[in-house]
Amino acid sequence: xxxxxxxxxxxxxxxxxxxxxxxxxxxxxxxxxxxxxxxxxxxxxxxxxxxxxxxxxxxxxxxxxxxxxxxxxxxxxxxxxxxxxxxxxxxxxxxxxxxxxxxxxxxxxxxxxxxxxxxxxxxxxxxxxxxxxxxxxxxxxxxxxxxxxxxxxxxxxxxxxxxxxxxxxxxxxxxxxxxxxxxxxxxxxxxxxxxxxxxxxxxxxxxxxxxxxxxxxxxxxxxxxxxxxxxxxxxxxxxxxxxxxxxxxxxxxxxxxxxxxxxxxxxxxxxxxxxxxxxxxxxxxxxxxxxxxxxxxxxxxxxxxxxxxxxxx
Amino acid sequence: xxxxxxxxxxxxxxxxxxxxxxxxxxxxxxxxxxxxxxxxxxxxxxxxxxxxxxxxxxxxxxxxxxxxxxxxxxxxxxxxxxxxxxxxxxxxxxxxxxxxxxxxxxxxxxxxxxxxxxxxxxxxxxxxxxxxxxxxxxxxxxxxxxxxxxxxxxxxxxxxxxxxxxxxxxxxxxxxxxxxxxxxxxxxxxxxxxxxxxxxxxxxxxxxxxxxxxxxxxxxxxxxxxxxxxxxxxxxxxxxxxxxxxxxxxxxxxxxxxxxxxxxxxxxxxxxxxxxxxxxxxxxxxxxxxxxxxxxxxxxxxxxxxxxxxxxxxxxxxxxxxxxxxxxxxxxxxxxxxxxxxxxxxxxxxxxxxxxxxxxxxxxxxxxxxxxxxxxxxxxxxxxxxxxxxxxxxxxxxxxxxxxxxxxxxxxxxxxxxxxxxxxxxxxxxxxxxxxxxxxxxxxxxxxxxxxxxxxxxxxxxxxxxxxxxxxxxxxxxxxxxxxxxxxxxxxxxxxxxxxxxxxxxxxxxxxxxxxxxxxxxx
Numbered sequence: 001x002x003x004x005x006x007x008x009x010x011x012x013x014x015x016x017x018x019x020x021x022x023x024x025x026x027x028x029x030x031x032x033x034x035x036x037x038x039x040x041x042x043x044x045x046x047x048x049x050x051x052x053x054x055x056x057x058x059x060x061x062x063x064x065x066x067x068x069x070x071x072x073x074x075x076x077x078x079x080x081x082x083x084x085x086x087x088x089x090x091x092x093x094x095x096x097x098x099x100x101x102x103x104x105x106x107x108x109x110x111x112x113x114x115x116x117x118x119x120x121x122x123x124x125x126x127x128x129x130x131x132x133x134x135x136x137x138x139x140x141x142x143x144x145x146x147x148x149x150x151x152x153x154x155x156x157x158x159x160x161x162x163x164x165x166x167x168x169x170x171x172x173x174x175x176x177x178x179x180x181x182x183x184x185x186x187x188x189x190x191x192x193x194x195x196x197x198x199x200x201x202x203x204x205x206x207x208x209x210x211x212x213x214x215x216x217x218x219x220x221x222x223x224x225x226x227x228x229x230x231x232x233x234x235x236x237x238x239x240x241x242x243x244x245x246x247x248x249x250x251x252x253x254x255x256x257x258x259x260x261x262x263x264x265x266x267x268x269x270x271x272x273x274x275x276x277x278x279x280x281x282x283x284x285x286x287x288x289x290x291x292x293x294x295x296x297x298x299x300x301x302x303x304x305x306x307x308x309x310x311x312x313x
Numbered sequence: 314x315x316x317x318x319x320x321x322x323x324x325x326x327x328x329x330x331x332x333x334x335x336x337x338x339x340x341x342x343x344x345x346x347x348x349x350x351x352x353x354x355x356x357x358x359x360x361x362x363x364x365x366x367x368x369x370x371x372x373x374x375x376x377x378x379x380x381x382x383x384x385x386x387x388x389x390x391x392x393x394x395x396x397x398x399x400x401x402x403x404x405x406x407x408x409x410x411x412x413x414x415x416x417x418x419x420x421x422x423x424x425x426x427x428x429x430x431x432x433x434x435x436x437x438x439x440x441x442x443x444x445x446x447x448x449x450x451x452x453x454x455x456x457x458x459x460x461x462x463x464x465x466x467x468x469x470x471x472x473x474x475x476x477x478x479x480x481x482x483x484x485x486x487x488x489x490x491x492x493x494x495x496x497x498x499x500x501x502x503x504x505x506x507x508x509x510x511x512x513x514x515x516x517x518x519x520x521x522x523x524x525x526x527x528x529x530x531x532x533x534x535x536x537x538x539x540x541x542x543x544x545x546x547x548x549x550x551x552x553x554x555x556x557x558x559x560x561x562x563x564x565x566x567x568x569x570x571x572x573x574x575x576x577x578x579x580x581x582x583x584x585x586x587x588x589x590x591x592x593x594x595x596x597x598x599x600x601x602x603x604x605x606x607x608x609x610x611x612x613x614x615x616x617x618x619x620x621x622x623x624x625x626x627x628x629x630x631x632x633x634x635x636x637x638x639x640x641x642x643x644x645x646x647x648x649x650x651x652x653x654x655x656x657x658x659x660x661x662x663x664x665x666x667x668x669x670x671x672x673x674x675x676x677x678x679x680x681x682x683x684x685x686x687x688x689x690x691x692x693x694x695x696x697x698x699x700x701x702x703x704x705x706x707x708x709x710x711x712x713x714x715x716x717x718x719x720x721x722x723x724x725x726x727x728x729x730x731x732x733x734x735x736x737x738x739x740x741x742x743x744x745x746x747x748x749x750x751x752x753x754x755x756x757x758x759x760x761x762x763x764x765x766x767x768x769x770x771x772x773x774x775x776x777x778x779x780x781x782x783x784x785x786x787x788x789x790x791x792x793x794x795x796x797x798x799x800x801x802x803x804x805x806x807x808x809x810x811x812x813x814x815x816x817x818x819x820x821x822x823x824x825x826x827x828x829x830x831x832x833x834x835x836x
Contacts, residue, residue: 031714035721037439039365039740041751046442047724053437082357082364083495092512148554156562163559164550166514258551263513267551276714 004301011293018289019071019282023064026273026281033080033276054080067282076286077279079272086283089268094287096166097264100187100256101249103180105242107188108195113238115192116199120207121226131200138193147186147259154182164261183260187253191245198241202234235306243299247292340817346834348542348816349565351556355513355549360496361479362430362438367824370476371569372547374534374828375518376417377479377501380408380427380458381470382534383826387645387743389474390535391527393422393502394458403465403778410456415523416482417499417506424452429483431460443472467775467783471743476825504540504830518545534826541818541833557811560585566816566834569824571809573631579811587811588821591635591804593642593741596691597752598680599720599734599800601760606678607732611671613798615664616733617657619702620695626804628694629687633807639791640739640748642805644823648745652788655795664702675705680733681720683713688737691803706733720759729760738806741825745787746775753790753799762799 034051035042042050051057055066070077076086119131155163161182167175206212207230215225254266265284272280304310354368361377364370382392394408414422428450435441446466451459462469472478482500489496498507504526505518526537548565550556556568557575561582571579571587579587598616600607607613622636635643639653678699682692689710696706711719720734736759742748750771755763767790774786794800810821818832 029715031712031718032721032724035717035724036714037365040717040721040736041740041742041747042439043442043751043757044724046439049442050439078494079357081366083360084358085494089512148558151555151558156558159562163562163564164555165548259555261514261548261550261555263511268513274712274714 004297007297007300011290011297014293015286015290019068019286020064022282022285023067024060026276026278027060029276031276033278036275037081067279071286076283079280080277081275086279089280090265090283090287093263093265093268095168096262097250097253097257097266099169099176099180100183100253100262100264101246103184104187104191104249105246107184108191108245109242111188112192112195113199116196116238117203117226117231119196119200120203131196135193135197138190139197141190142255143187143190144255144259146190147183147256150182150186151259164259166260166262179260183253183256183262186260187249187256191249195238195241195245199234199238202237203230206230206234232306236303239302239306240299243295243302247295250291250295251288340835342539342541342818342831342833343836344541344543344833346542347544347546348567348829348832348834349546349548350567350829351550351559351565351569352547353549353551353553353556353570356516357512358495358497359499359507359510359516361481361499361501362434362477363495365439365477368549371824371827372516372518373476373479373499374503374826375505375545375830376503376507377476377481377499378503379474379476379478379480381474383474383743384535385533386647387533388647389471390529390532392535393427393480397470399470404462406460406462406470408458408460410458411527412456413525414502415521415525416485416502417521417523418482418485419523420482420485420500422480422482422502423455424458425455426483427458427480428452429486430480431478433481433486434478438477440475440477443468443475444478465778467778468744468746474743504538505545508544513549515546515548518547519543531831533822534828538828538830540830542829545829560811560813563813567810567812567819567829569810571811573629573633573807573809576631576633576809584814585811586814586819587809589633589807589809590821590823591633591637591643592806592808592823593644593825594738594806594823595637595640595642595802596738596804596806597736597800597802598695599736599758599760600762600798601729601732601734602758602762602799603728603760605732606671606673606676607760609671609673610797611667612673613801615667615673615702616699616704617798617801618660618664618667619699619704620657620801620803621659621698622656622804624698625691625694629690630807633809635805635807637804638795638802640752640794640802641745641787641791645743648784648787650784650788650791652791652795657795657801661702668702668704673704675703677705677707678732679707679709680735681709681711681716681731682735683716683737684710685713688735691735691737723759723761734759741823745783745790746771749787749790749794750775753794758799760799762797764793764797764799767793767797 034047034056038047038050055063078085119127151163155161162179165179167179169176212225212230215229252266253264254270257264257266269284272284352368352371356369356372358364361373378393380392380394381389384390393411393414395411396409398407410422410424416422431450435444446462446464446469447460448463449461451461453459479501485500486496504521504524506521508517508519510516520540520543524540526539529536531537550559553570553572559565560568576587576589579585600613602608626632626634626636638656641648641653682688692708696708699706719731720736722729751757753762753767754771755768770786770790774783777783777786808821808823812819815835816832817835
């Protein structure tokens with residue numbers, strides 16, 4: 001318990017450092033939001049007016065103090081363009097990205113771990129070649145190609161799923177799943193390839209170790225050795241990879257979100273960056289970094305559950 | 314027998330005569346249904362006074378209205394105002410409002426609402442400085458609004474047709490602003506009103522039942538607006554391929570921003586109409602007058618002579634744009650003269666001679682461009698064309714916002730660091746002043762071009778009140794731009810949109826003027 005508290009408290013300085021770095025970096029990047037708001041034919045007077053009204057004419061340190069002060073009160077500011085509160089958009093969009101990340105992870109784990117285990121347990125030249133071919137394809141195909149392909153085959157030709165869009169869970173699980181299925185599969189398949197390769201590799205390594213031979217020599221059934229002894233030991237690096245994937249899936253879904261019209265965080269952040277919408281970029285990155293820190297914490301706790309030796313360390 | 318033949322003949326004739334009538338009956342406007350439109354961008358906010366960007370105004374034009382608007386020739390026409398007059402000294406504009414106009418909330422429009430809207434624009438609009446000449450807004454009675462200007466201005470009247478001056482109901486708007494800090498549901502007067510807005514996903518508009526169309530025939534944005542559809546749903550689909558698939562599957566009826574390379578594919582789809590029109594936005598290159606070869610007129614002319622505008626249009630837009638060296642597009646016919654139709658001739662030999670005269674010897678000419686498809690195609694095509702005259706164009710790729718920042722370095726009081734600046738698209742502006750003054754006057758040219766004779770021309774045009782005299786002055790300004798070439802306008806960007814043949818009454822227009830009233834779903 002003390003460990004968890006220590007880890008959570010450690011989040012606070014990380015969070016502050018990230019917030020400050022983001023604040024500075026987004027202003028160091030060339031590009032001026034005022035120019036984008038005013039349009040290219042705006043007069044110098046117009047540009048000045050807009051800069052003042054957005055508070056962007058103040059010295060950077062003063063902008064920082066103001067922003068941080070408001071942040072401590074839970075106010076993330078408003079978009080420079082739409083003047084809508086950033087916090088409201090985050091509250092709307094984070095659950096969508098989270099649902100996509102988790103569904104894709106479930107898809108990838110359901111496919112990857114059995115596939116990896118089978119590939120490691122039943123080795124033949126043919127199955128090895130097939131496994132390598134399929135997973136390499138998964139690793140190499142960009143997500144937008146996979147997405148467009150699924151959309152074309154399953155939506156446009158077969159008419160099984162809606163092409164794009166999103167329905168919240170509150171509208172019913174079935175309805176939600178109809179919209180979430182294609183993006184989750186498109187995204188999950190690609191992640192599955194890496195996880196399957198990792199499962200197979202580590203499992204093969206573990207299967208070669210002495211304790212496995214001992215277990216077999218004791219006369220344990222093949223599946224008990226495989227699942228209870230070998231797989232459990234092989235899972236540590238796989239869980240790390242899945243944990244990292246959740247973070248990447250959560251924040252990097254720009255292409256899939258844009259393609260399938262999911263109102264998530266990725267597309268929101270990218271538009272914010274392209275438009276130099278400082279409050280949006282700051283708010284979203286702050287949120288993402290907090291989330292990543294928490295996922296890392298979760299993975300560490302999961303290690304301790306899987307491997308009892310770590311609990312004593 | 315004869316009787317039989319005669320009756321068959323009569324019957325055939327009757328059927329033949331009835332056929333066109335039947336098809337007319339099928340095509341006759343009908344009410345009902347939901348028109349689904351795939352648009353590329355989420356407006357972000359529906360507040361009519363905060364944003365000026367195209368995705369927002371495409372949707373807002375269906376919901377809100379301005380005092381005056383543009384007809385098909387881009388001439389000002391009545392909308393919320395029935396008539397207007399300007400005082401002899403030009404400083405007082407009096408508008409008579411249309412009687413009985415209802416807001417979406419049921420309130421009747423009064424002069425006070427107009428006054429409130431303009432006062433809010435003067436406070437919060439990014440374009441508020443366009444209206445700084447307004448000294449006072451008077452409301453002598455409920456149907457009369459008077460704008461008292463600090464000085465006579467040609468810019469004032471046309472600026473009242475711009476989308477960011479849409480009129481909102483005063484009391485309910487003020488309440489929303491007080492409670493939420495902005496306007497999330499605009500209470501306007503347009504033929505459609507907001508029903509539901511799912512941010513990042515879609516927006517649904519429904520017919521405003523209290524709307525009474527103007528009595529005039531429809532022409533452009535002007536005249537009668539009839540909401541035939543029960544509802545309009547705008548889905549925000551940023552990816553052009555997904556928009557195309559959505560149309561193909563029948564999920565939407567209308568898609569915006571078709572890519573030039575998708576046109577052929579769409580033409581082959583049964584039941585789909587694809588229309589390309591040259592829009593009002595133009596692409597141009599600017600020269601740097603603070604350093605390098607751009608300072609020499611011969612060099613600029615050589616570039617103008619070596620560029621093949623027709624070929625650029627084919628290479629970048631598959632021929633769907635419009636080669637044009639004038640700042641006024643063809644669609645803005647009221648301001649065009651012979652001078653605006655003139656193009657730079659294509660003459661590589663003459664260009665070579667000019668370059669020889671000034672001793673240019675293949676030194677690199679730096680042009681930063683944004684890393685995106687259209688700019689890239691332009692950049693590479695121009696590079697290949699200019700090489701024919703021995704001009705060594707060097708392209709530097711940058712992210713879009715950073716490139717814009719570099720092009721407009723004079724806004725940061727820094728001299729332009731580039732040799733040639735590429736600007737991918739200018740916005741639609743109704744008055745030539747907004748092009749000739751804001752693009753090439755000493756105070757504004759991005760490459761610091763300064764020519765007192767040109768300045769005097771556009772300053773005089775700004776003050777002149779006679780339309781014909783202004784038109785003549787802008788023709789002279791255009792001639793000077795062609796000769797001096799401080800910038801070279803390359804052509805107008807196309808607008809390509811596609812829609813299901815079930816939609817009737819559609820006219821594809823520049824997105825600044827597009828609308829879905831007077832459009833219906835056939836049976």
